[in-house]
Amino acid sequence: MPYNPRKFYEFRCPVHGFVKLNDWERAIVDHACFQRLRRIRQLAFTEYVYPGATHTRFEHSLGVMHTASRVYEAVCERSQKLLEEELAYDEVGLNRDKQLVRLAALLHDVGHSPFSHASEDLFPMKGNGKRYAHEEYSTAIVRTKLKDVIENHPRNANYGFRADDVAALIEGAATARQALFWRDLISGQMDADRMDYLLRDSHHAGVQYGRFDLNRIISTVVAVREPEAGTLRLGISEGGAHAAERLVLARYEMFTQIYFHKTRVAFDLHLKGALQDILPGGLFPNPADELDQYLDWDDWKVLGELKQGKGGEHGERLKTRNHYREVYHTPESPELKDMERLAAVKNALGLLVASEQSAEKSWYKTGRPDILVESEADDDKVDFLSTHFPTIGSLRSNAQVILYAKPEDAGEARRRKKAMPPQVAKQLNLDMNTGA
Amino acid sequence: MPYNPRKFYEFRCPVHGFVKLNDWERAIVDHACFQRLRRIRQLAFTEYVYPGATHTRFEHSLGVMHTASRVYEAVCERSQKLLEEELAYDEVGLNRDKQLVRLAALLHDVGHSPFSHASEDLFPMKGNGKRYAHEEYSTAIVRTKLKDVIENHPRNANYGFRADDVAALIEGAATARQALFWRDLISGQMDADRMDYLLRDSHHAGVQYGRFDLNRIISTVVAVREPEAGTLRLGISEGGAHAAERLVLARYEMFTQIYFHKTRVAFDLHLKGALQDILPGGLFPNPADELDQYLDWDDWKVLGELKQGKGGEHGERLKTRNHYREVYHTPESPELKDMERLAAVKNALGLLVASEQSAEKSWYKTGRPDILVESEADDDKVDFLSTHFPTIGSLRSNAQVILYAKPEDAGEARRRKKAMPPQVAKQLNLDMNTGA
Amino acid sequence: MPYNPRKFYEFRCPVHGFVKLNDWERAIVDHACFQRLRRIRQLAFTEYVYPGATHTRFEHSLGVMHTASRVYEAVCERSQKLLEEELAYDEVGLNRDKQLVRLAALLHDVGHSPFSHASEDLFPMKGNGKRYAHEEYSTAIVRTKLKDVIENHPRNANYGFRADDVAALIEGAATARQALFWRDLISGQMDADRMDYLLRDSHHAGVQYGRFDLNRIISTVVAVREPEAGTLRLGISEGGAHAAERLVLARYEMFTQIYFHKTRVAFDLHLKGALQDILPGGLFPNPADELDQYLDWDDWKVLGELKQGKGGEHGERLKTRNHYREVYHTPESPELKDMERLAAVKNALGLLVASEQSAEKSWYKTGRPDILVESEADDDKVDFLSTHFPTIGSLRSNAQVILYAKPEDAGEARRRKKAMPPQVAKQLNLDMNTGA
């Protein structure tokens, strides 16, 4: 059957309307490894707090490809000259790499474990003593399971891509300067992944926090020269700086309101605890030589095991929604006295503290929120979003610590906390009044 | 602990913003029977076609209570006099029954089987040779499992409701004229169930079809006297007639676009097939004396069994998304010649027809879409929406029939269909041209 | 200054996000004739009923160009072969005519009179005894005022368009078979004008009625051969038939709910009455030799004159929102007996009837809502949306008639109506009950 270059497929998307795929992408989506993402929830048990948030990695992965594509085209349109001069791109090359970026965006999450991030602490160790990351599962799958459908699809005759090329872009290990530039689109402060999940998580959970002006970002994104290194990076022109600011603040707001919500975090710890009981040896198979076994793990399997009571005490808590209760939390940006107070509370509660969770160790934590901004007034000037806006410059990594007790201990824990000598609390209060 | 009548709880809802509960309702929601709805998807495997539609009965049930409450208040506000005169309501009585309606709305779906409607063909038979309905599971649960939390909650001291009262309203078997009036709110052409699911399914699937003007319905809903019987019914004032029309059309559009989507229907039949293998005896436990066993069935359990390969051929098809393919369908309102053509096609395909599905037997089918409309010009005049608007009057029940073949037979089936003598097809074509 | 083919401009659009223009289109938009559309409200005094509906033709015209462009690209993508075979298009030709269609879409409304349709009854007569239409003003402006910016813009070196080409497409008088095909996009049952105004009017007024699934239309629009004539027309593939149905119903709902809203219609008649006093000779200047005078008429000028009290009694009513009151209306699809009743009411009210308005004469009335549908099963078969769906087949042109009285007479008029012999009314009632 001859291939029709204009033939495409569409998926309904509550965020983007429709996501369009060509026949090659469709063949990849139809592959069992990708279909598995239909069985991996995007936000684990977030639906126990926000009932609408039951969506999956499948939907998200399509959205990331779609968003990456729009940003790609926008950068080409606006920064064609720079891309030509700095990266020796011509039109053919730009079209070619657009397809590569689309594939990497589509597949960057293909290696996720059941319930996404919540179970990543149970990835096995590598030889170097570090834990595998979900991206390493993604690239392993791309290089083995998906190698055939990537390399031997008739449409690839026009490109000659190897599965390695896709994996390298996901890894950020591409040696070519060209592809490296697009890495920012796959993983960075303005990557397509983040732009999609903020809008999608907000849509399904029904909140406003994660909304930002995607259209404005798209219409102001540019290639810029990094101030010191001089290398080409993804940035935003000055006219879009406030839209980028909103994107960063949206991420920050979603972290505090959803991703690090005290009850949500409790379910993450119960899920991890249950999986330790369920997984043979308490760890997932490794991506090097146990990929088939790994791919068999999906939400269906875990839910079935939980149902059968194989998740231990934590599994029981998940089944009955009988989660640990928050009994104490520090401010989001704790100061020294807050940490002292935390230590005092821990001391007072002793064994009643069933778990301690820190935002600093959350999988949803982000790096420094800096985005390059190109001045409209003076073409040579590029600086950072954080120097533009105090809102961004002042953003500190959330370092909140939450103490949990078992439900049956929560009353006693709160009583003990209340009975603590009030010095620290009072002093804190006074300081604030003075400072206000 | 003293009860604070102003204390309430809130759930985020992507459709209504927030759904508010008092402490009594909260206690019911916290009950294991209600929490089970978190493990029952609203639209079964619809997400295999519309990836965003992974939402659950839990979210929907809260929304139905919320919507019922808004309609209830609107009717009281607008038709107070009629409710007083016809049903002898006073303000205390209206407040009391509002709470009853809220509980019935909240619990009307509590008896759903895994994946909602898709598995209802596997309910066991009653003594009378008819199959149990999911409402009978709901009322059985209300009368037994939830009896305590309904009847003995401190707040019920103000009402003295029995679990039976709630169940009776769900059944529509209430003998009191008062409660009967509100039955239309739980089950009817303008019931809170439908108003919620149309908006919710549209939201998560990402379509426009099911949207209608809920605010306008709320602001025009009234109590009216049925033209002949003279009994009080829920209706709409003339100013809202077009909003009601939109509601009916929204339901009609959702049926053709989502609920009876050819691929979605295929997954329903695979789910049913798989469950026949998975369920002991191929049937669900009955609600009379096997309620505990029944309640153990939820999506988690079914997904776990599917994962273990216990679903037979159909289960395998569900796991791998390798569904039956549509090879023929009639128009949505088939005429005689269309049914003749269908017979001819079935004859030609013979054993290649793996399944035949008819919209008339779909669980999502609705009854006659008639809503009472009160004329603004003349207070005594009440008629039907279908006489008001040709759009509604012309709506016929969708009676489309779809023929499916196994994927491996689909090519051959389509070849045979193409090779059929073309007389019928041609004639059909001519007729249409003449008629146009 | 050299022209950069990639340089574009963007306008914020609450419906489409951003509307993008190239430098040529921007130059046209900057022209005084187009800027005048900022001073022409889209829906006249609709804001007196729906306070949010204050939007202008300017915003709408940009949206029509944007929508036309999306549909154009979608048809090319899906029906390229047919366009090549039937219309001898190659890629260059398609790109060329896309620019032509964009210009025609942008300019099709440039000739509107103040407050859009409401004042069109005051266009002067042509030699043939017919009234000028707003399109004739549009084409006159294109051919004279905009000739220079269209023909002599540097970018036109690539196309060689004459202002006449744009005007001909707006008129539908193009002789070329190619351009004729695209006429459906400028004026037809699925034209870009309608798609834009339904969404835009709904957005600003805050209603749901006019919403439809634009993305789905775009993803299913095709070129089809008309069943009998065999000429190529714009149509929809079967998969989008229900989206097209929704579009038609959306138009129908907006007509009854907004465009022919009884109070809105009253303000239209007051506006017309006021303009008869304000305009010299009670008519607008003609497009043949008074175009400069005509272009001076815009909302600002009319509002200024109204403010100065030059609009007579009707102008005073507009200023003080003291509109005629509806005292009687027929059903939307009146039957013979309804028209008899209307005659009787008119007779009874006599001189109290200040105005009679018929939906059949409304400027917002549409023609037969038929759209060509291409069967997916059989490539040769094309039929009409109205034969597909009873909802569409049953749609009759709204023929409601409304009688108005002056506010000071409305009480007396209603009294007289009430005092009329009830025979007709009763009979009507009986019929309906029987028919139900």
Added chain:
Amino acid sequence: MPYNPRKFYEFRCPVHGFVKLNDWERAIVDHACFQRLRRIRQLAFTEYVYPGATHTRFEHSLGVMHTASRVYEAVCERSQKLLEEELAYDEVGLNRDKQLVRLAALLHDVGHSPFSHASEDLFPMKGNGKRYAHEEYSTAIVRTKLKDVIENHPRNANYGFRADDVAALIEGAATARQALFWRDLISGQMDADRMDYLLRDSHHAGVQYGRFDLNRIISTVVAVREPEAGTLRLGISEGGAHAAERLVLARYEMFTQIYFHKTRVAFDLHLKGALQDILPGGLFPNPADELDQYLDWDDWKVLGELKQGKGGEHGERLKTRNHYREVYHTPESPELKDMERLAAVKNALGLLVASEQSAEKSWYKTGRPDILVESEADDDKVDFLSTHFPTIGSLRSNAQVILYAKPEDAGEARRRKKAMPPQVAKQLNLDMNTGA
């Protein structure tokens, strides 16, 4: 005609769905003074930049009343005990003052001049050498023109309000402790005015910046004791602190993106310039003894005068959209060196600077964005949003300065700026790199 306490009226609202009014409020809305707000645009000539932003004060005023009412009810529900203890409120009193707050919210903007804030620089001087404010016009209208409809409406028999009571609440001059508390709802960091306009301006302009989670604010707003003074104020409980943060950031983002948009600001200055020519003596009539003349000024009148060419050079620029061009702007939070650079640029441009506009003098500027937050952990602790969140604590008042040149001078101005010695610019650049 007897008054029906349940009779109400509804206005469509694109932000809130429907806004409901009782007959008293309806009578006020029908008054000519209030209808005049239909002829006052909310955002002046913002539509010259954001074409959809043509909405009026009429729509907004209804929305403010609606929002104030929702917040009022929410505070009563959550803080009833505190309101009882501190302000001696009982249920009757709360219902009574709710009506008062609704009236004040409805009428707080009734005194606006044409095109709202843009023309306020032309209010006359008071005896004390200060300029009148638009609130003084509002209260003057309430006390005189609206006195009758407020005081003598039959429904007021239940309340006995005087027009003075409404005016006092708008002024914040109420002596009663009770009413003073609600002042925060009319004018403050979380007032109903702001909540409404952010959502409404975003809706019509089509941007995301101003959206925030109104439902979450409503569900967490409380009465709190101010830390030092101990007086009762409107605040937010800790669970809503991030929603309040979003509200403050939404306001900040709208200021930079819309209200202080460089081109929008140019049209404000042209409007002011034109009005100076149009108004007798270059000033509006005063509210003390020229209220009738003042009320005659509305957008219609100004547009009519502009159309007749009475607006001088600035009026001509408005008519032809031939605005001053930005030729230089400082950062939004300029430091010393930025102000030195500004001085240097002004020096270099000399007479080419046609206007200098500072954000600090903008009418849209806000005060310190501080909101009281009640800790959930410890009931006695109340602090400020700005100490909670670095994002808020770091917000500085926008102090951007923009220099404009006439369009015909803009080229030369930019050339001169470019020719300036680059020291300052370079130094600035270096600093930023080091700091990053």
